[in-house]
Amino acid sequence: MSIYTTPIFNINLTKMIENFNLLKKLSAPAIPAAVVKDDAYGLGAYEITQSLYQNGCRHFFVAHGSEGKIVRHAAPKAEIFVLQGIGEDSFEYFNEAKLIPVICSPAMLDFWHTHKIEGIRPAIQVETGLNRLGFKVADLEKLTSSELSEFSYVLSHLSCADEQAHFMNARQLENFHKIKQRFFANTPATLSASDGVFLGSEFHFDLTRLGAALYGINTAPYRENEMKNILELKAPVLQVKKLDKGEFVGYSATFRAPCDMKIAIVSIGYGDGVPRSLSNRGKVIFYENGKACYCPILGRVSMDNIICDVSSVQNISTGDFGYLINDDYTVDDVARDAGTIAYELISNLGKNPRFIRNYTA
Amino acid sequence: MSIYTTPIFNINLTKMIENFNLLKKLSAPAIPAAVVKDDAYGLGAYEITQSLYQNGCRHFFVAHGSEGKIVRHAAPKAEIFVLQGIGEDSFEYFNEAKLIPVICSPAMLDFWHTHKIEGIRPAIQVETGLNRLGFKVADLEKLTSSELSEFSYVLSHLSCADEQAHFMNARQLENFHKIKQRFFANTPATLSASDGVFLGSEFHFDLTRLGAALYGINTAPYRENEMKNILELKAPVLQVKKLDKGEFVGYSATFRAPCDMKIAIVSIGYGDGVPRSLSNRGKVIFYENGKACYCPILGRVSMDNIICDVSSVQNISTGDFGYLINDDYTVDDVARDAGTIAYELISNLGKNPRFIRNYTA
Numbered sequence: 001m002s003i004y005t006t007p008i009f010n011i012n013l014t015k016m017i018e019n020f021n022l023l024k025k026l027s028a029p030a031i032p033a034a035v036v037k038d039d040a041y042g043l044g045a046y047e048i049t050q051s052l053y054q055n056g057c058r059h060f061f062v063a064h065g066s067e068g069k070i071v072r073h074a075a076p077k078a079e080i081f082v083l084q085g086i087g088e089d090s091f092e093y094f095n096e097a098k099l100i101p102v103i104c105s106p107a108m109l110d111f112w113h114t115h116k117i118e119g120i121r122p123a124i125q126v127e128t129g130l131n132r133l134g135f136k137v138a139d140l141e142k143l144t145s146s147e148l149s150e151f152s153y154v155l156s157h158l159s160c161a162d163e164q165a166h167f168m169n170a171r172q173l174e175n176f177h178k179i180k181q182r183f184f185a186n187t188p189a190t191l192s193a194s195d196g197v198f199l200g201s202e203f204h205f206d207l208t209r210l211g212a213a214l215y216g217i218n219t220a221p222y223r224e225n226e227m228k229n230i231l232e233l234k235a236p237v238l239q240v241k242k243l244d245k246g247e248f249v250g251y252s253a254t255f256r257a258p259c260d261m262k263i264a265i266v267s268i269g270y271g272d273g274v275p276r277s278l279s280n281r282g283k284v285i286f287y288e289n290g291k292a293c294y295c296p297i298l299g300r301v302s303m304d305n306i307i308c309d310v311s312s313v314q315n316i317s318t319g320d321f322g323y324l325i326n327d328d329y330t331v332d333d334v335a336r337d338a339g340t341i342a343y344e345l346i347s348n349l350g351k352n353p354r355f356i357r358n359y360t361a
Numbered sequence: 362m363s364i365y366t367t368p369i370f371n372i373n374l375t376k377m378i379e380n381f382n383l384l385k386k387l388s389a390p391a392i393p394a395a396v397v398k399d400d401a402y403g404l405g406a407y408e409i410t411q412s413l414y415q416n417g418c419r420h421f422f423v424a425h426g427s428e429g430k431i432v433r434h435a436a437p438k439a440e441i442f443v444l445q446g447i448g449e450d451s452f453e454y455f456n457e458a459k460l461i462p463v464i465c466s467p468a469m470l471d472f473w474h475t476h477k478i479e480g481i482r483p484a485i486q487v488e489t490g491l492n493r494l495g496f497k498v499a500d501l502e503k504l505t506s507s508e509l510s511e512f513s514y515v516l517s518h519l520s521c522a523d524e525q526a527h528f529m530n531a532r533q534l535e536n537f538h539k540i541k542q543r544f545f546a547n548t549p550a551t552l553s554a555s556d557g558v559f560l561g562s563e564f565h566f567d568l569t570r571l572g573a574a575l576y577g578i579n580t581a582p583y584r585e586n587e588m589k590n591i592l593e594l595k596a597p598v599l600q601v602k603k604l605d606k607g608e609f610v611g612y613s614a615t616f617r618a619p620c621d622m623k624i625a626i627v628s629i630g631y632g633d634g635v636p637r638s639l640s641n642r643g644k645v646i647f648y649e650n651g652k653a654c655y656c657p658i659l660g661r662v663s664m665d666n667i668i669c670d671v672s673s674v675q676n677i678s679t680g681d682f683g684y685l686i687n688d689d690y691t692v693d694d695v696a697r698d699a700g701t702i703a704y705e706l707i708s709n710l711g712k713n714p715r716f717i718r719n720y721t722a
Contacts, residue, residue, distance in 0.1 A: 038632035
């Protein structure tokens with residue numbers, strides 16, 4: 001018997017590249033750009049970018065200048081766009097790493113005009129219905145034609161592209177066409193993230209921004225996921241014990257055993273980014289003779305531990321590993337059980353410094 | 362007007378030390394130990410430990426051996442206990458940093474017996490009702506008296522100590538006394554974390570384990586919080602814009618304007634650890650002439666941005682900062698709005714690498 005205490009997070013870069021290649025094919029002839037913001041959704045911006053760059057990706061999107069600097073180390077000759085744009089607190093990152101700001105407001109454009117960086121043509125974000133960042137038509141009307149022509153890309157973002165039939169898709173597409181035609185007839189355009197890719201070629205324009213789907217998330221949940229799962233998260237059992245009928249489990253005693261049971265204490269918790277909302281709702285998977293056993297989480301998820309019902313697993317002992325994410329229980333499945341989306345799940349999980357983290361190439 | 366893009370996270374170490382001193386006084390004569398596991402609940406194990414060590418704290422608890430190594434750098438002569446215990450994957454950390462494992466199971470004790478570290482006396486965790494890690498009475502009965510006497514501390518953990526009147530408190534206290542008397546009459550004991558400190562001196566034994574309350578969390582929510590808030594999280598406004606009656610906001614169009622409004626796009630999102638469950642529920646605070654304006658979050662929290670209703674704020678513009686956490690809207694308040702606990706909130710927030718992070722001493 002072995003004794004382990006540390007959770008293990010495995011990221012499969014080969015499968016990520018397969019996802020990239022499929023999305024690239026679906027996007028063609030649009031340029032496939034990779035979205036590696038938020039530390040590549042927590043999965044490691046440097047490692048993810050390096051793998052994509054080695055496989056031909058030359059366009060990357062981040063949210064912040066500080067992220068762009070990391071991506072530049074892994075992608076020396078790529079175009080790196082920064083979605084939150086540029087400001088006093090991030091200017092140096094742009095200047096050093098030659099990042100392309102996505103200008104999101106008239107005030108930011110004024111800033112850019114007094115802080116231009118040689119050789120950089122910014123992109124511009126326009127508002128088409130999300131009501132997040134971007135120039136409205138009234139803002140664009142105030143720009144001169146020479147100002148309008150200085151942008152390398154015109155960008156907008158869809159709000160409901162994960163619902164194929166949502167009226168907002170057609171509305172935003174129409175708004176984007178109108179704006180493009182009126183102000184940016186000769187400027188390359190980008191409207192879609194992963195979810196927009198699946199809506200069809202009229203949404204692709206000149207460049208698609210591939211994020212969530214690269215990492216295996218189903219961004220078109222109205223159809224079977226065509227992406228490969230790239231993640232495996234497992235944690236060791238620290239103890240297996242009997243739970244007598246009537247005993248309580250975990251903080252606030254939210255689970256009481258209705259019969260004699262067998263429980264396993266698994267060495268992972270919300271301190272590792274496992275959502276606490278999986279309390280009394282999530283599952284841990286154990287394998288016995290190759291067969292998956294779904295073991296319900298009992299009571300509250302605590303900071304460092306999860307307790308689960310392993311009554312159905314014949315042979316289980318200290319040192320065995322339970323799976324929190326894998327091909328049988330994907331990030332979408334876990335997020336569904338946790339009442340959130342896989343984007344938030346992996347963003348929190350991925351930043352945990354106490355995992356043993358492996359990239360399989 | 363200034364343009365900023367980056368959220369700022371301020372951690373007030375002076376107030377943390379005030380919390381430590383109050384908890385120390387409440388715990389006396391028990392030794393006040395600090396719980397700095399999970400990167401000090403995300404707030405930075407090195408910096409937090411250093412500050413506590415400089416102020417006299419000499420006992421620390423972490424969850425994993427890898428965390429203990431970091432704490433050792435900041436606390437050269439402290440006793441550092443590791444709650445998840447020791448295993449093959451963490452042995453080297455214990456050996457190098459002279460960490461004290463909390464042995465949680467008979468199997469782990471066997472491991473310890475073949476992997477003893479000179480000069481280290483382990484602690485032992487016993488089960489009193491949480492049904493998480495720890496030896497049960499039947500396990501203890503199998504140990505020889507010489508085995509029982511090798512432990513430096515006997516430890517257990519309360520499940521419901523944040524509810525003063527919960528029957529589990531008395532039950533666990535009684536179980537702990539019985540176990541101590543029968544097996545560990547001469548061994549120093551520790552039962553309570555922050556919440557147990559407020560239950561009264563009979564719960565304190567020889568050492569208290571101070572975590573959440575150090576960081577300002579109210580661990581005794583049945584009374585007014587006696588801890589000082591130590592956190593401030595703020596993010597810049599990237600854009601202020603009109604939202605016309607009938608327009609939608611954010612992903613899946615979950616908010617529709619019932620009248621003409623004014624909105625601000627704030628540069629922070631769930632990618633920064635702000636819970637996505639604050640969608641249509643949380644608040645951002647802006648200050649106008651020193652007066653706090655509570656501005657509701659509209660629509661979904663997205664990865665990098667939050668949209669909020671600033672109709673009530675007369676003067677607001679790009680570059681102003683909105684507050685996500687501060688004395689007026691504490692971690693407990695935010696967690697309540699998000700449907701979780703402050704422990705999970707700060708654990709996720711704290712690990713975000715893209716904040717500008719400041720420690721005020």
